[in-house]
Amino acid sequence: MEHLTLLLAIVIVTALVFDFTNGFHDTANAMATTISTGAMKPKAAVAMSAVLNLVGAFLSVEVAKTISGGLINEQGIRTEVIFAALVGAILWNLFTWLLGLPSSSSHALFGGLIGATLMSVGTSGVNGGVVITKILIPALAAPVVAGLAAMLATKLTYRIGRNSDEKSTAKGYRAGQIASAGLVSLAHGTNDAQKTMGVITLALVTGGVLAPGANPPVWVIVSAGVAIALGTYLxxxxxxxxxxxxxxDLQPQQGFAAQTSAATVILASSHLGFSLSTTQSCSGAVMGAGLGRKGGVVRWSTASRMFIAWGLTLPAAGLVAAGAEFLTGQGDWGVALVAVLLVTISGGIYLASRRRPVDHTNVNATEGATEPAEPATETAPATVLTDVSGLSATIPAPVPTGTTTEPARKEVIA
Structure with a gap:
């Protein structure tokens, strides 16, 4: 690390910040169903997920190699390009987090790298074959495969337990949910922490610290694992x-089926070096589990917003990164300006989130719900007595009668 420059240090820190946002952005992948079904308390769930994300970061470096030596051509790429790419990825992550949309941190990073590289050196800097085979195809296939697997697994679990006691069956599947949630967390660390490792390794190569094609150093693996674990715990x-x-709406059987299916898809892709989105895999599995239960439904309005976010992630992060790269290409003042903009916009997003905070105390509440109001108690309609002279008197009814209101009635006294 004797050649570590100030710019390279800034890029490494920014990469770890992205890793941190990846952690809290994607905690839902492992723990949302476990928390919503009551299998674990919210704080305990995220703590377990954080530990297993850290462990998963040490299991493989295949995905890191895909990023550091496959997606982007290392020759001719400046360190500023990686900085701009990370800025695009971080801002998209924070924006979708503010909206509560489970978009892909992975695709935000890929979009940032592609956009910044295209702005810097053009199409020659991006390996189109890798983009198609190891990013776009897995992006389309992963949620479909995970969804179908979860739907079939859900149907199977209900068929197996159709003659069992409902309470004991639910208790057993809650235990299974905890185990499968742990597996998803481990898979998330194995897949997503490696993406930051790959970016830092790419930065070290462009800065002349590592030789092209080098594996991530141990300190890179450790720091990336710690950063994603801290973000997950948040x-x-x-x-x-x-x-x-x-x-x-998920029951324990569905939660177990969704998490097991998602973990299987993620771990298999990590082994093959496919850098897929854990968010898309888990979201597809949740929807599949929802459809797998008889009478189960998927809220397609929410799903539609999520699909739109998925489609916008690559181009949106890429455009922001391209703009950031344009500024960094102007010199040191451009790099400083991009850093200031990143901090300012990130702070603004955080302040906006505090207007309607969501934490472990209200995470299972329906979106937009408030405290339940006291049931309305309405009185019987008042009787207005009117005599022939036109004078009237109102007699209020003393006894509550129901939940609807009728207009006051008039009785004429002859």
Missing amino acids: GGWRIIRTMGTGLT
Whole structure:
């Protein structure tokens, strides 16, 4: 690390900030269903997820290699390009977190890298084949595969337990949910923490610290694992609410099926080096589990907003990153301006989130719900007595009668 420059240090810190936002943005992937079904308390759930994310970061470096030596051509890429890419990814993550939308942190990072590279060196800097085979195709396939697997698994669990005692069955599946949630957390650390490792490794290569094609150093693996674990422990409560109660109403059997299906897809892709979105995999599994139960429904209005966010992630993060790269290309003042804008906009998003805070105390409430009001008690309609002279008197009725209101009636006294 003797060649570590100030700019390179800034890029590494920014990458770890992105890793932190990735952690709290994607906590919902592992724990939303576990929390919504009551299998675990919210704070305990995110604590367990944080530990397993840290462990998962040490299990593989295949996804990191895809980013550091596959997606972007290392030759000719400046360190400023990586900084601009991270700015685009962080701002998109924070914006979608504010809206409570489970968009893909992975695709935000990919979009940022692609947009900044295109602005810097053009199409020659991006490996189109890698984008198609290891990003776009998995992005389309993962939620479908996870959704179908979760739907079939849900149907199977209900069929197996159709003659069992409902309470004991639910208790057993809650235990299964905790185990499967742990597996998803482990898979998330294995897949997503590696993306930050890959970015830092790419920055070290462009800065001349590492040789092209080098594996992530141990300190990079440790720091990326710690950053994503801390972000996970913070808890992305807004997105947990959307995933847990906004998409569908889940029972323990469905939660178990969704998490097991998602974990299987994520771990298989990590082994193959496919850098898919854990968010899309888990969201697809939740929807599949919702459809797998008889009478189960998916709230398609929420799902539609989520699909739109998925489609916008790559281009939106790419456009922001391209703009940031344009500024950083102007010199040191451009880099400083981008850093100031990142801090200012991030602070503004945080302040906006405090207007309607979501935390572990209200994470299972329906979106937009308030404290329940006292039931209305209405009185019987008053009787207005009118005599022939036109004079009238109102006699209020003393006894409550129901929940509807009728207009006052007039009785004429002859």
